[in-house]
Amino acid sequence: MKLLSLSASDLSGGAAVAATRLHLGLKADGMDSTLIVGEKMGGDPDTIGLDNNLTFSLRRNLDLAPLKLDQAPESISYRSLAWLPNKKLERAIAARNPDLIHLHWTQNGFMPLSLLDKLTAPLVWTFHDLWPVCGALHHEYQNDLRYHEGYTAANRPRSRRGLDLDRRVALRKEKAYKEHNIEAIVPSHWMAEQVRKSSLWRDRPLTVIPIGLDTQIFKPLQKAAARDLLNLPADKKLILFGAMYAGSDKNKGYHQLREALEQLNLSKDEIELAVFGMSAPAEGESPLPYPAHWMGVLRDQFTLAALYSAADVMVVPSLQESFGQTASEALSCGTPVVAFDTSGLKDIVDHEQNGYLAEPFEPSDLAEGIRFVLADTARYETLCENAREKVVSTFSLPQVVKKHREVYEKHLA
Template sequence: MKVLHLSTSDVDNGGARAAYRLHQGLQLLGCSSQMLVRAKFSHENTVIAEKSLLTKLAPPISSFPLRIYPQRNSAMFSPQWFPDVLERRVKQLNPDIINLHWVCNGYLQIETLPKFSKPLVWTLHDMWPFTGGCDYIRDCENFKESCGNCPQLLSRSPWDLSRWVWQRKHKSWKNVNLTVVATSSWMADCARSSSLFQHLRIETIPLGLDTEKYRLIDKQVARNLLNLPQDKQLVLFGAVNATSDRRKGFQLLLPALQQLSSSGWQDRLELVVFGSSTPEQSIDLGFNTHYLGFVHDDIALALIYAAADVAIVPSIQEAFGQTASESLSCGTPVVAFNTTGLKDIVDHKKNGYLATPFEIEDLAKGIVWVLEDVERHQKLQDSARETGLRDFASKIQARRYLTLYEEILGGSKPGRT
């Protein structure tokens, strides 16, 4: 079986790394797997970079329609109208099945999907595949009908850009042989309630990771290597654009930390942040803070998780939440809000704490609950590692995908899960 993964890139962000990890997991099982990407950052020879002129022009040109909405918010919105060369390239590679991942920012034109003439599996790393262009819906439910009046575009017209994108998807994908894979039960429910995907087969398969890389590492060793203090409890927060992307919840974490600082924890805790450089203007977080910048290397990330006593993932919406699963696999408990994809990862008071959405006081309470009792903290660490091995090992994920591919190619159509 030949599998081809389509992804805008391979290892430079969460969705890309997730696709790359699946690709590697399938290879470990003896499956012939390749990735076709626009931007290649790994040195893996089975990852192929598409370097045509159209591919290079797409990112700046694809956003042109958004100029109609100068007041729109900063959230990602992808019209995906610019032509691509992927039909020709995929035909040359001739896979048996195509697994789509994150293909926005001009990489894949909406109208290209039915041209592939191969069975398609789409792994949902965000909500773009079933919306009118946004990557996350926030509080909007227009995706359940036909989009329009898009709050992210600050549009009051039912016939806006989001309706145009939705209509193109609806028209182009009617007869596509497509199976959807959600990475969490929340994302699966959203896809089932969408007007575009409600009639499709939808499976749920959590994202995987290499549990030999994301593993237990001696805390003292990890802190020495990262030049972090040995005599403090370390609270970790990290994401791509960790302090600027509001969906990641830094604006909720900040007051929770300040509350802790004023309640007697100031001399006991320090904060570690990755995915963000030291800000030009200092932010009063209530604690001494170590900014580690942008980290893409798995070994470095594992060291960071291992150095921490607790990881905070205060996201408002997550398709899955790889930061949480990576942390657990390294034996570090996680505090998150009891919402979206994170509910499938964190087991309340067993490997972490799920705070009431989006209550700052309960978030602060969760951090204290994880850290205040040494014996309880050790049990949380043990349970965290067990969760990583049991639920998120890459071979487990790859086997589930391989079974799904075989069912699709063999014509099997079991019920949704």
């Protein structure tokens, strides 16, 4: 089988990392796999990058330009229109002539919806967020359930002005989907529930496959050695938080974490923080209430695994995650996770077994979860053992590759 996967990037963001890990896992399993991306950052020889940084940034901004015609509130989540033609991508797909095409996160001006009409190979699509079943939105916005009902002029929120771009994008999707028998994959049972409620995908095929990871990279390391490697203190309880764009993306829950830390009531002589994926707050912004080590953006998996091993607890306060790779990565390194009891994180964290699921979206209960993990040494050791066991038994890359092969073969039959 000649497989071609498409992703806006190979390393920038969780969806890109997931696409690359699957591609590499399939190659290791003997599949003829190629990944085409707009922005290539890694060194895999079977990953083809189409654009340099300037071109990729320009395409992203051009694709988003019409949003100025839709006077959406500033608080609205990220949106994509997927209208910008990409002849370079069309030619690259034609040159590969694949037996099957696997779509991942293809926005940022990388792949227009109109390209679906030109693809002749069978299609599998991993929904890394809700964009495929919403209008232009990537996440449900303030209980706007238009994606359940269908986008009409009558159910547009009264607060919205200008062109109804969500409706226009949804109509383009509806037309494109009718022409293809697309097999959808979602990474969590929560995502499956949301997608099955949508007017665009209610009666279409859907399979749940979690996002896999290499458990030989993300594995427990000796805590003292990991801290020494990363120049982190040996005598503190270390709370870890991080995500791509963690500071600017409100969905990642940075502000909820800060409130939880303010209510933690543990000694500053005992607790310190490590934060990755964002820079230290600018002067004038509210600082975190405990001393913090700002690790920056980490793209190297081995450094990231060492950081997870160095931490005593990982906090993932996201408001919504299709899966939650930072949670599964931390568990794989034997580090318990505290998260809100919501969305895809419920598939990863088992309450009081390998971490703590706090009441959404209560900072006080998030603080209680941190205290629960750190309070009892014997219980902590059990949490750590359960954490590693959960990932090895459920999310290891070979298991996930096998499940994808089954979907591919069924779709081609």
